[in-house]
Every structure is written in structure tokens, then in C-alpha cells.
Amino acid sequence: MIEIKDLKKIYGNRTVVDIPALEIRAGETVGLVGNNGAGKTTFFRMLLDLIRPTSGAVFSKGEDVSKNSAWKDYTASYLDEGFLIDYLTPEEYFTFIGSLHGLSVAHVADYLRQYEEFFNGEILNRGKYIRDFSKGNQNKVGIAAALMQKPEILVLDEPFANLDPTTQIRLKNLLRDLSVKQNLTTFISSHDLNHVTDICNRIVLVEKGQVIKDIQTDENTLAELETYFSG
Amino acid sequence: MLTTFLTHQWKSFWRSRNRGGSIAAQVVLGFFMLYFMLIAIAIGLFMPQFIGKLFPGQDVFVVFTGLLLYNFVLDFAARLQLQDLPTLSIVPYLHLNIRKQQIVNFLNLRALFTVFNLYPFLLFGPFTLYRISQAYGTTAGVMMFVAVISLSLFNNYLVLYVKRKSIGNAFIAILVVAVLAVFGLLEYLHIISILGFSSAIFMPVMKQPLLALIFPVMALIVFLINSAYLRANLYTEELSTREEKKASTDYAFLNRFGRVGELAALELKLILRHKRSKNSLTMGALFLFYGFLFYKQEHLAKDSFGMMLFAAVFMTGISIITYGQFMYAWQSAHFDGLLANKVDFKNFIRAKFLLFTIASTLVTLLSSFYGFLSWKLLLLHLAAYLYNVGFGTVIVLYFANFNFKRLDLSKGASFNWQGVGATQWILGLPFLLLPLVIYIPFGLADKPYIGLIALGLFGLITWLMRPFWINMLTKKFEKQRYKLAEGFRE
Numbered sequence: 206m207i208e209i210k211d212l213k214k215i216y217g218n219r220t221v222v223d224i225p226a227l228e229i230r231a232g233e234t235v236g237l238v239g240n241n242g243a244g245k246t247t248f249f250r251m252l253l254d255l256i257r258p259t260s261g262a263v264f265s266k267g268e269d270v271s272k273n274s275a276w277k278d279y280t281a282s283y284l285d286e287g288f289l290i291d292y293l294t295p296e297e298y299f300t301f302i303g304s305l306h307g308l309s310v311a312h313v314a315d316y317l318r319q320y321e322e323f324f325n326g327e328i329l330n331r332g333k334y335i336r337d338f339s340k341g342n343q344n345k346v347g348i349a350a351a352l353m354q355k356p357e358i359l360v361l362d363e364p365f366a367n368l369d370p371t372t373q374i375r376l377k378n379l380l381r382d383l384s385v386k387q388n389l390t391t392f393i394s395s396h397d398l399n400h401v402t403d404i405c406n407r408i409v410l411v412e413k414g415q416v417i418k419d420i421q422t423d424e425n426t427l428a429e430l431e432t433y434f435s436g
Numbered sequence: 437m438l439t440t441f442l443t444h445q446w447k448s449f450w451r452s453r454n455r456g457g458s459i460a461a462q463v464v465l466g467f468f469m470l471y472f473m474l475i476a477i478a479i480g481l482f483m484p485q486f487i488g489k490l491f492p493g494q495d496v497f498v499v500f501t502g503l504l505l506y507n508f509v510l511d512f513a514a515r516l517q518l519q520d521l522p523t524l525s526i527v528p529y530l531h532l533n534i535r536k537q538q539i540v541n542f543l544n545l546r547a548l549f550t551v552f553n554l555y556p557f558l559l560f561g562p563f564t565l566y567r568i569s570q571a572y573g574t575t576a577g578v579m580m581f582v583a584v585i586s587l588s589l590f591n592n593y594l595v596l597y598v599k600r601k602s603i604g605n606a607f608i609a610i611l612v613v614a615v616l617a618v619f620g621l622l623e624y625l626h627i628i629s630i631l632g633f634s635s636a637i638f639m640p641v642m643k644q645p646l647l648a649l650i651f652p653v654m655a656l657i658v659f660l661i662n663s664a665y666l667r668a669n670l671y672t673e674e675l676s677t678r679e680e681k682k683a684s685t686d687y688a689f690l691n692r693f694g695r696v697g698e699l700a701a702l703e704l705k706l707i708l709r710h711k712r713s714k715n716s717l718t719m720g721a722l723f724l725f726y727g728f729l730f731y732k733q734e735h736l737a738k739d740s741f742g743m744m745l746f747a748a749v750f751m752t753g754i755s756i757i758t759y760g761q762f763m764y765a766w767q768s769a770h771f772d773g774l775l776a777n778k779v780d781f782k783n784f785i786r787a788k789f790l791l792f793t794i795a796s797t798l799v800t801l802l803s804s805f806y807g808f809l810s811w812k813l814l815l816l817h818l819a820a821y822l823y824n825v826g827f828g829t830v831i832v833l834y835f836a837n838f839n840f841k842r843l844d845l846s847k848g849a850s851f852n853w854q855g856v857g858a859t860q861w862i863l864g865l866p867f868l869l870l871p872l873v874i875y876i877p878f879g880l881a882d883k884p885y886i887g888l889i890a891l892g893l894f895g896l897i898t899w900l901m902r903p904f905w906i907n908m909l910t911k912k913f914e915k916q917r918y919k920l921a922e923g924f925r926e
Contacts, residue, residue, distance in 0.1 A: 253776045257918040277778040287925065288773035290702065292709040294684045304698055305778045332681035334709065354778075 206231040206358065206390050207252070211261035214247055214414070221247045222414040224261075229392065231357070234384050236401035236422075237394040238430065239411040245394040246284065248411070249362050252392070253282050265358070281356035283347035283364070291336035295328050295346050298335060302350045313353070320349050323375050341367040348376065352383070359383075361393045365400050377404050398434070402427045437534065441542040476558035483563040497571065500563065501638035502631030506616065508587050513612040515552050515595040522546040530670070540666045544659070547596055556588040572642045579648035583641055586651035593658045597665060695780065699787035700794075706766060707759070710845035713766065720754045724799070727751055727806050727813075736810045739884040742875055745891075748816045749871050751803050753824035755795035757867065760832030761860045763788065765843040768924035775921060782910045785833065789902065792829045796821060819888040822895025823871050830898065830905045831870075835863045837909075837916040840923025 207229040214222040222244040229235055237245050250256040252263050254270045262269045265276040282288070290298055303313035317329065327342055328349075335346055344367050351359060359380075365373050381404055383389040395401045401408060402422055410418040410433065418433070420426060479486060484496045491499045526539055564584060569577030622628045641648045687704060690697035707713040730747035750757070759766070767774060774784070800821040806813040836859075843855035871891055878887030898905075 250772075255772055255775055255918070255921055274778075277776075282776050284772065284776075287770060288776060290770045290773060292706055293702075294682055296684045297705070300684075301698065301702060302777065304695075332683065334682050337682075 206233075206266065207392075208264040208267075209261070210264065212248075212251060212258055212263060213260045214244070214251060214256065215259045220414050222251065222258075224248070224414075224416055227409070227416065227419075229390060231390050232384065232388040233407055234380065234389075234391040234405045235393070236405035236408045237392065237411065238396075238398065238401055238408060239394075240434075242413075243411045244414040245411060246362055247414075249282075249284055249360055249392075249394065252360060253280070253284070276358075279357040280360065281351040281354040281358070282360035283344075283351045284360070284362040286340075286343055286347075289335050289343060289347055289350075291343075292334055294334055295331075295338075298346065299350060299353065303353060306354050308353075316353050317349070320352075323349065323372065323379065325372065339367075341369060341372070344368055345372065352379070355387075357388075357390060359389055359391045359393075361391070363395055364393055365395055365397050373400065380404055398427060398430050402430065437538050438542055438545060441529075442545070445546065473554075473558060476555050477562070480559045480562040484567060497568070497642065498635050498639065499631070501642075502635040504584070504587075504638055505630060505634035506620075508591060509612060509616055511552065511588070512591050512595065513616070515591055516598065516612070519550055519552060519592075519595055519599075521596065521599055536667055536670055539670065540663055543666060544593075544663060547592060550592075553588055553592060556584055560584045568642065573645075575645045576642045579645035580638075580641060583638070583648040583651040586655040589655040590651070590658050593655070593662045597658065597662045600662075600665065600669075693790060695783045696786045696790055699779070699783055700790045703766070703787060703791055706845075712843070712845045712847060713759070716758045720758050720799070723751060723754045724803055727803070731806065731809055731813060736812060739812070740879070741812075741816055741884050741888060742872065742879040744813075744816060745820065745871055745875055746868060748813075748820035749824065749828075749868060752800045752817055752821045753796060753828050753867070755799055756792050756824055756828050756832055757864070759795070760792065760829070760836070761863055762843055762855060763832060763836030763839065764920055765836075765839055765841055765855055765924065766845070768842040769845070771921050771924045775917060781913055781917075782906060785906050785909050785913065788833060789829055789906070792832075793825050796825050796829075815885075815888055819892040819895070820871065822892045822899065823874075824895070826895035826897070826899035827870070828867055830909070831867050832863065833905075833909050834912065835859050837912050837920070840919060842924045842926050 209224050209227040211226070212222060212224045213220065237248070239245055247256060251258050252270070254263075254274075254276075257271065262271065264270070265280065268275060270276050290301070293301065299313050299317060300310055303309075303316070308316070317324075324345060328338075328345060331338075335343060338346070344364065348361065348364055351361070364376060368376065377400060380389075380391060380393075384391060384404075391405075393401070393405070406422050408418070408420050408422055408426060408430070409416055410420075410430070420429070483500065487494075487496050487499045522543055526543060529539055561581065564581040565577050567577075568580050619628070619630050623630055685705070687697075687701045690701045690704070693700065707717065727744075727747050730744050732743075735741075735743045764771070800817055803817055804814060806817065839857060839859040841855045841857045847854065874891050874894055875887040878884065878890060
């Protein structure tokens, strides 16, 4: 599904990302873990063609993402608040994102009904612009807007941060569900080792831009990661 | 404690990320300030001559005192519109072990640092301390000075109080100016006399200097009311203006343009829902009167359009210039989102053209009231309009590719140099000079109307070439987008 070849990003003389090869197969849920400054966000940005790699390329379904934007048809993402148009109400934002994928207003409203539980009554019809919501609720808007696009590939940067415990659990169930039912390929990063080992079937550990470990999750993975990070 | 607060403020000013950015912007701003200050001082020094010119044969001091009331009402309206509440700066101190009174004192002191409190010294200082002292004695001069400064302080704290109680909004400021204009007109028609009323208030002070003490007392009362209110309501939530319920809106007229219309609607919402863009809009509306400075009867009679072309291009293209100069940066906060989502870049550019065309057409229609001055101006505006929509838009959107500065939309637009870089300065040159370059050969050859036709034709042809420009701009944008996104993330 996604193939990374010789991907490098260098700022000045500091190498932020250096991944010779990495392949993600369809239907995998991959967790990207690493301390701050490991290059997770930079990597995601290159994956989404927001940063030009110093060398190498990201291929999605065999096509270079920086050459062709066909990948946008089946890829949805939420990295940070920079993805939200914060002067819109959530309803307006969902309608806009929906319209990019050919969804009518009625479709969008219909779709949002499924997520009433996820929103916990805090998002819709609140008479506020997105900028006036708390960070956690902004996160919810971003994630829901990404899921609404019915993607084949989903990219989320620290989706659990700022979410309340209930929503964290609901999000985990949601992602697990989508991976099984729609064969969704998910790429998430997180600082919460419990959550990633819980939902991901593959963990990629990065440090200083390099892949240190690339493991299939089993019952020992959490312990292994904890040992690594406490060392 | 107060000095600590002030040094923090000083540091926050000098260390702020967005401090006007480049040194060039700072220098230009410095020159502007100096220029205005010099003008204020010059008017202050030569006040008797000015008054003599404007109100021949009247007593200088009577006129001066008569104008004071007008000045302070105008001052009030201007402050209401432009003076900011120094509220946010106290957030980091509220939870610390600092007495409330100290924070209130800091807020009050901080509020004094504004241009509005500087200009009375320059404008009225020389006249009161020098001229009035000469004519009515030193005590009278000094006391008049005290009175004028006190009134300024009175306005200062009254505006803050009104703003804090969120009674005031832009509408009130406009209302005040309108009422003032009506009174001015009535004055002119000799129906009522505010001048006389104002003189009646201030002239006695010249003769009985001690009467002036009433003004400091007034200022003190407002100051105390303001302090008491602050003390009782020292919660940032209550000190900033109140929020109203926001509703989703839909611009039906843009729907007919499909995807492009949707993107244009998005941008229209951006303009209407941010302080900075709304401010630009009101300023743009004020520029509609710019023509009165340039459209002189002598130029009209001689058909010398070259002298008036600048104003025409500027007015009909004001929306393109003010909004276009910060193009792409308006969307800096969600630029990543636009790139990562399925937004067709061609439509993205088309939406901007659409918005410019609509705005420019509206402004040109509004400016058609100049037709009452002369029908020739309508021709001039039409040519300028065609140029603006045809080629001005292209210039602006081309330069947008080199503007990498993030724009903070939450602050007002006046004297806001955040996000200003070299692009804004360079952009104006080709935009305003090109029409002159096209017109001047015809103007010199004494064929003014052919010149206008040439300019209009140039605009029309470039307008018809729009698909070509869209392709070119999209290609450029595709190349520049990484750099733009990187700059906007700062």
C-alpha cells in the first residue's frame, strides 16, 4: 500500500528522518512510537506531501505522492489543529470536507449521526466556531472529519492526546472496527504505549529519524517497549 | 512590582515573534510615526496661523476653545475603534501571589502607553503653554494645558470602561462620527453652535485658571470607577468582550460556481469572521472617498487622466490590494489542512479570482457616485476596473507565492505590521505603476481617451486570458507550496 524508499530529510546538518526502506501492507494498523524529536511528525508530513524530502520518496499504491495527488482520493489525515479551518462551525467544516469527496449536506448529516456517541454531545449545535473549542474537542472534530472521508489509508498524529478517557476507549474501538470491517490501513503515532500496543498489529520504533525496531505486536511487545524507553 | 511588570511588557514587545518582522518594516513605521509627530508639532506651533486661515477675522482663542469639544468627541470615537484593551497580558500573573490591586494598577498604567495619549502633548502643548501664557498669563496657560491633558486621560479611561462593559462596538464609533458630522453641518449652516458652546465651557478657564481643576477631577473620577470595576471583575473571561452564539451560514449566490464557489465561500467567511480582515474591509470602504483628494476640476476640464489614474486604480482595486497583499497567508493557520485534503489547486486559484472579481465589481459600482462630479470619471473607473480585474489580480496572486509569513488574524489591521514582509512593498509598484506606463504615452500625445481605451483593452484582454494565468499560477503554486507551508507553520 505504502512504500518508502531512501527517505531522508536534513535540516542544516541535522538528519531528522532517515528511512532506507519501509513497506506498509493494506489493512495493517501501524503504530509509530518514539520520543520527542524522533522525527515522527516530519515523517508524517512527508507522507502527506507537506514537506519536500531531501532525498527519496514516498509511494502510495505505487505512485510518488509528490508527483501526483491521486492519493488524496483515498487518504485521510489529521496531524494537528493546522488541519482545521478554525473559523468555521464544526457543521460547516464537516460539510466542506464532505463536499470535497462529493458528499451532500444530507449525507454528511447522516454520517455524523453515527458519531453521536463519539462526540458525546459536545461538538454539534453548540453555536461555537472550532477555534473556541477545547483542544480535546478540536481533536474530535479533526478525527471525525478524517474518518468521514471513508479512506483506505488513515494517518493520525497522536490522536489520543487531549482526549478524555471515555473518548480514548471509543476511538480505539472505532479504529479496531474499521480495520476489520473495511480493511483500513492505519498509521498512527502515540506516546501512550498501552494504546498503541493495544490496537496496532505492527509497531515501528524510531529514534533520531531512524527505524530502530519494526515488530509485529504480541503479548511481549509492551514489556519490550517499556524496557527500551526506560533505558 | 510595577517596574517588574513593565520590564516584562518591554521584553514581550521586543522579543515577540511577530514584531513587524523585518527591520525595513520597523524603519518605515518609525518614519511614519516621526512624520505624524512632526505634523502634530507643526500644527501645534502654527495653530494661530491655521485658525486665522480657516476662521478669518475671529479671535484665535475663542476658535481654539470652540474646537476643543469637537476634538475630544472625535478622539473618543477614534479611541473606541482603535485602542486595545490591555487584558491578555495579565493572564500569567493572576494565579501568582500578587495582590489584585497591583495588577489593577499595572493595567491602568499600561493603558497610558498609546499614541492617543501622546498627540495632545504635541498638538496642544505649544499653543497652551506658549500662546495662551503670553496672552492670558502663565497660570492660565499651564491650567489650560492641564485641562487638555486631563480630558485626554478622561477619554482614555472612559473608553476602557465602555469597552470592558462591552457597551461599545464599531457601530457606536460610526454613530458618534455621524452625529458629529451632523452637528458640524448644522454649525456650518449657522443653525446651532457647538463652537460657541465649547467656547463657553473653556473660555472662563482662561480668565479663572482655577476652574480648570474640574477636568483633572473628572479624569480622576473615571479612573477610580474604572479601577473599582477592574478590581471587582478581575477575571479574563469577563474583561474581554462577550461571546455571542455562532451560527452556520450558507452563501447561496456562490453555490452556482460549484467547487470554486465553495472555496470562495470559505474565504468570505474567513474575511467576515476575523478582526484583521474585517478591519481591512472598513478601511477599504473609507478609501472610497480617496477620489475627492485627486479629482480636481482643473484636471477634469483638461482631460488629464494621468493625474487621476492612480486614485482610480487604487479605489476600484482596493479590495484586490488590501486583501491580495497578504494572499495565501490569510489561510496560514490551516494551510496544511488545505494541502493534505482533496482540494484541487486550480480551483483554489480560481476561487481567489472569483472573489476578487466580485469584490472589485461591487466597489466599482459603489464608486460610481463620482459620476455626479463628471461622466468622464465613469470612463476612468471603467478602464481602471478592467485593468484591476484583468491584470491586477494576476500580479497580486503571483506575488502571493513569495509571501512566507504567517498572518495572525485575531488582531486589528490598523498599524498592525505582523506578517508584513518585502512582498507587500514590492507588490505595490508594478500594480500601481503599470497603468500609468500604459496611459502616459497617449497622455503625452494628447490623446487621453485613446489612452483610457488602451488601458481598458489591456485589462479586457488579460481578463480573457484568465485560463492561461490560472494554469501559470497553479504551476507556480505547486512549486512554492512546500516553502509556503513551512513558513506558515512558524
